[in-house]
Amino acid sequence: MTIITSKTNPLIKKIKKLQKKKYRKDSYLIEGWHLFEEAYQAGVEFGTIFILEEEKERLPKGLAYQLVSTSILAELADSKTPQGIVAEVKREILERPDLSQGKWLYLEEVQDPGNVGTMIRTADAAGFTGVLVSPGTADIYSPKTLRSMQGSHWHLPIYEYSLDELTKVSHAPLLVTSLKDRSQSYLDLAPMEQLILLMGNEGQGASGLAHSLADQTVHIPMSGQAESLNVAIAAGILLFHLKNS
Structure with missing residues (x-):
């Protein structure tokens, strides 16, 4: 699999938009293994999962992913020391609740x-x-x-x-x-x-x-x-x- 190393890659340019609120209408980014594992256990729908090559064995079997360089992962992450994975998560559409209950x-x-x-x-x-x-x-x-x-x-x-x-x-x-x-x-x-x-x-x-x-x-x-x-x-x-x- 090709490792994305360029900031001008179309996919990277598209995903970086999710760092701004106005583009997070349908999906958003999470980073780090804890949040990723919480999302996976919750059964959320993932978009693209970006991961370092040395971390890919930690992914559950069957999940598609895209390898990126350390510098590109840093571009996608918000923290100063990203933990090897950044994932796009699809926002769930919820029906309005009954606020008179609970x-x-x-x-x-x-x-x-x-x-x-x-x-x-x-x-x-x-x-x-x-x-x-x-x-x-x-x-x-x-x-x-x-x-x-x-x-x-x-x-x-x-x-x-x-x-x-x-x-x-x-x-x-x-x-x-x-x-x-x-x-x-x-x-x-x-x-x-x-x-x-x-x-x-x-x-x-x-x-x-x-x-x-x-x-x-x-x-x-x-x-x-x-x-x-x-x-x-x-x-x-x-x-x-x-x-x-």
Whole structure:
């Protein structure tokens, strides 16, 4: 098999476009063996798999692949030290869910890819039904978000909804995190079988619209002097409590 060594190769030029969000409508790139193995176990559909010749024996039998040089793999990867494999993954088309059933996490304008990925991974670990993201939330298919999710987007569904659209299609109680005086401690919440937990922007918190639509605003009591918690840490506390309540 020919090893691609040129940056001007048509396939490489085409695949490199997936490094930009506007080209990730149908597929996206993952890198490293951990994410690849998670994808394979999840039964995803691969596009082209790019791999170094010395790594090809690690691939499951029957998978097609394209050999590339170390320099070309570095061109396709986002990390400074790629782990020998970069793969194109086809995006799955999901039907719209019944948001009145189960427990959902909603991310409103969360900007940091690490926070987004961590919260999705935590929702997966806590056993939530799925995750909803606002149009202004960081792209879940960016390399940084993918590394932070560690494959959790293959374990639970993720959908994009504006807050306006969400309230039109869901009658589940909307819980909005807030530091305002009228918010209720999460420890005092009554058990709920269905809910949507909204986590807001890192700097601004939940929007005014979110507060106006909330069935309940909630906060985490803090004994120390810190004004607030990192949004991903706060989400972790609430997700595990609400899942088990």
